[in-house]
Amino acid sequence: MNENFYGVLETRNIDRVQVGDLEYQTWYGNSLYFGNDCKTLGYKYSHLDSRLKKVVKKQPSDIWLDKLYVCGHCFKYTDESESMEEHRQCCKYATKQPGRVKYKDSQYTIRKVKGSRHELFTQCLCLFAKLFLDSKSIFFSVENFDFYVVYGEVDGRPTPMGYFSKEILQCFDENNLGCICVFPPYQNRKLGTLLISFSYELSRYQGIISGPEHPLSTFGKVSYINFWSKYLAHEFLYGRFRYIENITIDEIARYTGFRQEDVVTALESMHALRKVPLQDSPGDSNKFSLLVSKTAMEQWVTGKNVNLESLRIFDDHAVIFE
Structure with missing residues (x-):
């Protein structure tokens, strides 16, 4: 299997991300943000003149980009701070979140977001999560998955803090969770436990014995063993x-x-x-x-x-x- 399809790299290739007003370091590499030249972000690379694509050389350095700007509401991305500021002023998900509410307490809300209905949002979400996961993740076939995104308030606005994905067409294994990720700034809030617990609530409602898809990521394995x-x-x-x-x-x-x-x-x-x-x-x-x-x-x-x-x-x- 071609691991590049999943964006898997042995080293980090993006040094830092700025998500909203927060800036932090990535944990793992992800080649899928880039075009074939390992230099230009994919959405820009696709619009480059074909002659320019031929002359651009691959960068020998492990770090391809010093900072990636990511929208904290829809996960669209750019390498230009001005472009991100313009986008933040009009991002529709800053005021209206995708999907339907499936869980709500005094602090957090979990929304079910269908990959088939919100394809771009869930693709960008998966791309971003791969920067903090050491295992493979889905990127393009999101229409086969539901995403359960946990929201909490940041500066008075509902903000996505993590998620798990669940395959719609179940196989013999009856997995109740495909991929789970809590973003670094929110990892001391027991959100991993919240998401794992919720995945089992869904299984109990369906009357099935279930569990996560294997192999688990390093942090996923620790979280699950602790929860069980x-x-x-x-x-x-x-x-x-x-x-x-x-x-x-x-x-x-x-x-x-x-x-x-x-x-x-x-x-x-x-x-x-x-x-x-x-x-x-x-x-x-x-x-x-x-x-x-x-x-x-x-x-x-x-x-x-x-x-x-x-x-x-x-x-x-x-x-x-x-």
């Missing part, structure tokens, strides 16, 4: 499983909506899954049962200073399914 572990620790220490002595991995999966392999991953990360030899086969190491250790869970919660009280973030009126 907190949820399971809450259920075993204070929730439905508190007084249950015997339970199977399948029963845990059916109640939580987590895939069995994800349940095992979380329990192992807490060192809470033990192998116990079967009494009728004490000498056979291949025959054993799995024991969930609540003591190990308590040690994990205490050792990491985990606040399980903040786990549940939805109420009966916050999620809008229809």
